[in-house]
Amino acid sequence: xxxxxxxxxxxxxxxxxxxxxxxxxxxxxxxxxxxxxxxxxxxxxxxxxxxxxxxxxxxxxxxxxxxxxxxxxxxxxxxxxxxxxxxxxxxxxxxxxxxxxxxxxxxxxxxxxxxxxxxxxxxxxxxxxxxxxxxxxxxxxxxxxxxxxxxxxxxxxxxxxxxxxxxxxxxxxxxxxxxxxxxxxxxxxxxxxxxxxxxxxxxxxxxxxxxxxxxxxxxxxxxxxxxxxxxxxxxxxxxxxxxxxxxxxxxxxxxxxxxxxxxxxxxxxxxxxxxxxxxxxxxxxxxxxxxxxxxxxxxxxxxxxxxxxxxxxxxxxxx
Numbered sequence: 001x002x003x004x005x006x007x008x009x010x011x012x013x014x015x016x017x018x019x020x021x022x023x024x025x026x027x028x029x030x031x032x033x034x035x036x037x038x039x040x041x042x043x044x045x046x047x048x049x050x051x052x053x054x055x056x057x058x059x060x061x062x063x064x065x066x067x068x069x070x071x072x073x074x075x076x077x078x079x080x081x082x083x084x085x086x087x088x089x090x091x092x093x094x095x096x097x098x099x100x101x102x103x104x105x106x107x108x109x110x111x112x113x114x115x116x117x118x119x120x121x122x123x124x125x126x127x128x129x130x131x132x133x134x135x136x137x138x139x140x141x142x143x144x145x146x147x148x149x150x151x152x153x154x155x156x157x158x159x160x161x162x163x164x165x166x167x168x169x170x171x172x173x174x175x176x177x178x179x180x181x182x183x184x185x186x187x188x189x190x191x192x193x194x195x196x197x198x199x200x201x202x203x204x205x206x207x208x209x210x211x212x213x214x215x216x217x218x219x220x221x222x223x224x225x226x227x228x229x230x231x232x233x234x235x236x237x238x239x240x241x242x243x244x245x246x247x248x249x250x251x252x253x254x255x256x257x258x259x260x261x262x263x264x265x266x267x268x269x270x271x272x273x274x275x276x277x278x279x280x281x282x283x284x285x286x287x288x289x290x291x292x293x294x295x296x297x298x299x300x301x302x303x304x305x306x307x308x309x310x311x312x313x314x315x316x317x318x319x
Contacts, residue, residue, distance in 0.1 A: 003054060003055065003056055003178065003181045003182050003185070004054070004055040005052075005053070005054055005055075005178050006033055006034075006051075006052075006053045006055070007050070007051070007052050007053075008026070008029045008030060008033045008049075008050070008051045009049065009050040009051070010022065010026055010047060010048050010049050010050070010066075011050075012029065013025050013026060013029075019046070019047060022047055023041050023047050026047070026049060027039075030051070033051065033053075034053070035077065035080065035081065036073065036077055036081060036083070036118070037071050037072060037073040037074075037077060038071070038072045038073075038074065038077075039066070039068045039070070039071055039072075040068060040069045040070040040071075040072065041066075041067060041068055041069070042067040042068065042069050042129030042130070044129055045067050045129050045130075046067070047066075047067055048066060048067050049064070049065070049066025049067065049068065050064070050065050050066065051063070051064045051066075052064075052175050053175075054174060054175055054178060054181055056181060056185070056186065056188060056189040057186055057189055057242075057243065057246060057247070057248065058085070058137075058139045058243050058244075058246050059136070059137060059138060059139065059189035059192060059193070059246050060085075060135075060136070060137035061135075061136055061137075061171040061174055061175055061192070062134070062135050062136075062137075062175075063092070063132075063133065063134040063135070063171075063172065063175060064131065064132070064133055064134075064135075065092075065131070065132045066130070066131055067129050067130055067131075068126065068129075068130075068131040069125065069126050069128075069129060069131070070123065070124060070125040070126060070131075071123070071124045071131070071133075072121075072122075072123050072124075073116075073118070073121050073122050073123075074121055075121050077121075078118070078119055078120065078121060081118070083118040083119065083137075084117075084118060084119045084140045085118050085137045085138055085139055085140050086115055086116065086117060086118070086137070086138045086140055086143055086150070086154070087115070087116040087117075087118055087135050087136070087137050087138075088113060088114075088115055088135065088136045088138060088164065088167065088168070088196055089113060089114055089115075089116060089133055089134070089135040090111065090112070090113045090133060090134045090135070090160075090165070090168045091108045091109065091110055091111065091112055091113075091132075091133055092110075092111075092132035092133050092134055093110055093126065093128065093130065093131060093132040093133070094110055094128070095110065095126065095127045095128050096108060096109055096110070096127055097124050097125065097126050097127070097131075098124070098125045098126075098127070099114055099122065099123070099124050099125075099155075099157075100122060100123045100124075101114075101116055101117075101120065101121075101122035101123075101154070101155040102117070102120055102122075102154060102155040103155075104155040104156060106155075106156055106157050107157065108124070108157055109157065109160075111160040111165070112157050112158065112159065112160050113157075113158040113159075113160060113164050113165070113168065114155070114156065114157055114158055115150075115153050115154045115155075115158065115200070116154065116155075117151075117154050117155075118137070134168050134171060134172055136167060136168065136171050136192055136196065138192070138193055138196055138246065139193070139243070139244055139245060139246035140244075141222075141226045141229070141230075141244040141245065142193060142222045142226065142244060142245040142246045142247075143193065143196065143197060143200075145221065145222035145225040145226060145245075146193070146197035146221075146222050147197050147200045147201055149201065150200055150201075153200050153201070158199075162199055163195045163196070163198040163199030164195075164196065164199030164200070165199075166195055166199070167192055167195035167196045167199060170191065170192060170195065171192060174188055185248065186246075186247050186248040186251055189246055189247070190219060190246065190247055190251075193246050194219075219245065219247060219251075219255060220255045220256075220258075220259055222245055223241065223245050223247070223252055223255055223256070224259075226241060226244050226245055227241055227263075227266060227267070227270070228270065230244070231267055231270040231271055231274075231294060232271065232274065232292065232293055232294045233294060234291070234294050234295075234296050236267065236294065238252060238253060238263040238264075241263065267294075268304065269308075271293045271294050271295060272293075272304065272305060272308045272309070274293045275289055275290065275293045275295075275301070275305065275313070276305075276309060276316060278292070278293070279313055279316045279317050279318075279319075280316065280317075280318065280319055281318075282317050282318045286298075286302075286313045286314060286317075289313070290313070301313070
C-alpha cells in the first residue's frame with residue numbers, strides 16, 4: 001500500500017531570515033504539514049525543530065524534537081480537522097511536562113505516556129526550552145472495540161513500560177525505516193493497534209487472543225463491532241469499515257470471508273434484521289423504515305426483503 005512520509009524541519013527554511021520570520025515560516029510549514037496543533041517557541045534560544053510522520057491508512061506515527069515550550073490543540077483545530085482518533089503520546093524529553101486535557105491537569109514524567117482524544121482540545125507545557133515527544137494516532141472505532149473502557153484512560157499519566165512503551169518503541173523504529181513500512185503496509189499499523197490495546201487494558205478474549213498471537217481474531221472482532229454499530233449509514237462501505245478499523249480494505253474483506261460471509265452479505269443481513277424488527281413493531285411507514293436502516297432504493301429494499309423473509313414489508317408489519 002502507499003505509505004506517506006512527511007518531514008518538516010527548520011533546515012527547510014529560507015536562508016537569511018531573522019528569528020521572527022523563521023518562526024513564522026515554520027508555522028506556515030506546520031499548517032501545511034498537518035494543522036493539528038500550534039507550537040509555542042522558546043524565546044531564550046535559537047529556534048530549531050524537526051517533525052517526522054508516517055501515514056499508514058488512518059494510523060499516523062510521528063515524533064517531534066525542537067525548541068518549544070508548549071503544544072496547544074485549540075477548539076479551532078478540532079473543528080477544522082474533524083479528527084476523532086486517539087493519540088498515544090510519550091514524553092521523550094528529560095524533564096516533566098504539564099498536560100491539561102478534559103478538565104484534568106497532571107505532570108507527564110520523562111518516558112511516561114498519555115492518551116489524548118483529538119476531538120477535544122489539550123495543552124502541554126514543558127519545563128525547559130526543549131521539547132521531545134513521540135505519538136501514534138489510532139483509529140477511534142477500532143480502539144474502542146478492543147478496549148471498551150478506553151475513555152477512562154484518557155487525560156492522565158500512563159506508566160511507562162509494558163506494551164504501551166513497546167508500541168512507542170516500535171513506532172520510533174518504523175520512522176527510522178520507512179522502506180520497511182512500505183513493504184509491511186497495514187500489518188505494521190495493525191500491530192501498533194494490537195500493542196496499544198493490550199497496554200491500555202484489553203480484557204477477556206480480546207487480550208487472550210492478541211497475547212497468543214491470534215491477531216486476526218482480535219481484528220475480526222473489532223471489524224464486526226464497527227459494522228454492527230454503523231450498518232444503518234446509507235453510504236457505509238467496505239472502504240469506510242476498513243478506515244474505521246485502521247486496516248486495509250483487502251485485509252478486512254479477507255477477515256470477513258474467512259469468518260463465513262463478505263461485507264455486502266453481512267451489511268444487508270444487518271439491515272434486513274433491523275427493518276424486520278421495526279416492521280414487527282408497526283412503527284412508521286415502510287419507506288421511512290427502509291431509509292432508517294440504510295437503504296436508498298425502496299424498490300430494491302422491497303425485493304430484498306421478500307427474498308429474505310418470504311413476504312413483503314407491508315405484509316410483515318405487526319408480525
